[in-house]
Amino acid sequence: MIGIFCKKNLKILFVGAEAAPFVKIGGLSSVMKSLPKALNEIGHDARVMIPKYLSIDTEKYFLKMEHEGLEVPTGNSAEPDHLVCNVRRCDPIKEEGIVTTYFLENQEYYEKRANVYGYSDDPVRWALLCRGVLEFIKKNRNWVPDVIVCADWQSALIPNFLKTTYSNIPKLTKIATVFSIHNLYFQAMYDHRFVSEMDFDDGHSEIPGFDNPRLTKINWMRRGIMYADAINTVSPTYAKEIMTKNYGELLDELLRERRSVLSGILNGIDYDLWNPEKNPHVAFPYYARNLSARAKNKASLQGQFNLPIKKDAFIMAIVCRFTKQKGLDLLMPILDLILQELPAQLVIVGEGDSEYMHFFHNLETKYPDKVAVHLKFDSVLAHKIFAGADVVLVPSKFEPCGLVQLEAMRMGTIPIVRKTGGLADSVEDYSPEKQTGTGFVFEKFDSSSLMIAIIRAFENFRDRERWQELQKRAMSKDFSWESSAEKYVKLFLQAIAIHGPK
Numbered sequence: 001m002i003g004i005f006c007k008k009n010l011k012i013l014f015v016g017a018e019a020a021p022f023v024k025i026g027g028l029s030s031v032m033k034s035l036p037k038a039l040n041e042i043g044h045d046a047r048v049m050i051p052k053y054l055s056i057d058t059e060k061y062f063l064k065m066e067h068e069g070l071e072v073p074t075g076n077s078a079e080p081d082h083l084v085c086n087v088r089r090c091d092p093i094k095e096e097g098i099v100t101t102y103f104l105e106n107q108e109y110y111e112k113r114a115n116v117y118g119y120s121d122d123p124v125r126w127a128l129l130c131r132g133v134l135e136f137i138k139k140n141r142n143w144v145p146d147v148i149v150c151a152d153w154q155s156a157l158i159p160n161f162l163k164t165t166y167s168n169i170p171k172l173t174k175i176a177t178v179f180s181i182h183n184l185y186f187q188a189m190y191d192h193r194f195v196s197e198m199d200f201d202d203g204h205s206e207i208p209g210f211d212n213p214r215l216t217k218i219n220w221m222r223r224g225i226m227y228a229d230a231i232n233t234v235s236p237t238y239a240k241e242i243m244t245k246n247y248g249e250l251l252d253e254l255l256r257e258r259r260s261v262l263s264g265i266l267n268g269i270d271y272d273l274w275n276p277e278k279n280p281h282v283a284f285p286y287y288a289r290n291l292s293a294r295a296k297n298k299a300s301l302q303g304q305f306n307l308p309i310k311k312d313a314f315i316m317a318i319v320c321r322f323t324k325q326k327g328l329d330l331l332m333p334i335l336d337l338i339l340q341e342l343p344a345q346l347v348i349v350g351e352g353d354s355e356y357m358h359f360f361h362n363l364e365t366k367y368p369d370k371v372a373v374h375l376k377f378d379s380v381l382a383h384k385i386f387a388g389a390d391v392v393l394v395p396s397k398f399e400p401c402g403l404v405q406l407e408a409m410r411m412g413t414i415p416i417v418r419k420t421g422g423l424a425d426s427v428e429d430y431s432p433e434k435q436t437g438t439g440f441v442f443e444k445f446d447s448s449s450l451m452i453a454i455i456r457a458f459e460n461f462r463d464r465e466r467w468q469e470l471q472k473r474a475m476s477k478d479f480s481w482e483s484s485a486e487k488y489v490k491l492f493l494q495a496i497a498i499h500g501p502k
């Protein structure tokens with residue numbers, strides 16, 4: 001079977017809830033943009049399909065009508081038995097790294113909503129995406145993918161639908177599926193950890209219709225893992241971790257059962273975008289061999305955040321979603337001490353749970369000369385921060401991959417990370433004796449371990465020459481998509497082989 005697919009002609013459709021630059025909430029959106037782009041650069045035809053949210057600008061991206069009046073069956077026992085959607089298309093825009101992207105359009109479920117996630121009828125919204133994608137492929141004469149890559153739970157019913165409801169449609173039965181886990185924690189709307197036995201979803205029952213309350217209770221993540229031909233996650237360490245009780249979110253047993261088709265491929269980042277020499281958001285361009293312009297970027301960062309302009313300040317940055325996952329709880333008890341004892345400044349960009357929002361806001365009020373917060377996620381600011389900050393803190397409790405540490409290293413900001421998931425795979429602990437390593441790594445999930453890592457970083461920061469060597473090493477690591485894209489091609493060929501010639 002593999003033989004008939006030479007390595008250059010795969011047609012791959014990525015389906016998920018978000019894709020940059022159209023809609024950006026989390027790291028998933030970056031991967032949904034840069035991975036298809038990297039695959040196309042090595043000769044494949046990778047495309048993307050997401051819902052058409054209100055915020056996506058039809059004119060800016062020249063969206064064309066691809067399919068008008070697509071009828072998507074609801075599986076309801078009563079009316080309506082279908083919902084009417086359109087599919088719009090954005091053609092590739094090379095300068096912006098955009099590949100062919102399809103948008104499922106529906107007034108009620110996407111167009112009228114200001115947000116991407118968090119509605120009580122989310123199960124219907126995502127079931128509509130899953131079926132909408134399949135109905136679109138079924139009716140589309142021009143393009144049928146060899147592989148569909150479903151990202152996270154919102155698209156996880158596609159493999160299940162293909163093996164059941166759509167199993168007698170020849171055009172669709174040939175399609176292999178890969179289920180990509182970007183975050184195992186989120187398994188659907190329903191909190192899978194507290195379900196009663198009666199509501200437990202073993203994944204074998206028929207997918208309920210859109211109007212069936214049971215749709216809210218099925219475990220989409222479980223079904224993605226059960227029905228896809230191959231499963232992958234976004235780093236080799238996280239792939240191992242999720243097969244353990246500690247990280248498995250109650251799906252570790254199932255993941256162990258499916259281990260022969262489970263792999264971990266480290267995410268890359270777009271090296272063109274995060275290039276400090278050519279980055280439009282970097283005021284003073286620089287490169288690894290000559291870091292002198294970084295001092296000016298540091299001053300401009302301090303200026304922008306209204307912090308005193310001090311060349312010797314140890315600028316620590318936090319750039320993330322404020323959720324439990326990110327390990328901010330470890331930082332909260334030690335920040336007072338750090339800010340009082342070290343000549344440090346702290347720059348925070350992100351948004352999320354209110355307890356963290358309040359905490360950072362209060363911290364800024366308490367230390368106006370040392371702390372500056374921007375409580376809204378802002379991708380442009382992230383570039384400016386990594387051009388001028390000294391370290392970035394990523395003390396995650398778990399981290400499927402993490403992109404921030406990769407972006408920071410590329411720009412010469414040194415990561416301080418917990419040894420978990422993709423952080424463990426991408427940051428090597430600094431050794432002053434051997435002059436190796438690219439960051440500061442701690443293992444135990446506790447505040448003192450994090451504190452020691454921060455102090456270690458600060459002590460080394462004071463030795464300017466060595467610190468620059470460390471920056472150069474971090475900057476010269478290759479976390480572009482090149483090698484990971486090749487690994488994905490192998491994974492797709494494996495999924496096609498497992499799927500067989502149906």
Ligand code: GLC
Pocket residue numbers: 026027028031182183234267399400401402403422
């Ligand atoms: C999720 C994960 C993060 C990963 C990203 C992209 O946001 O939490 O670790 O980098 O997806 O795969």
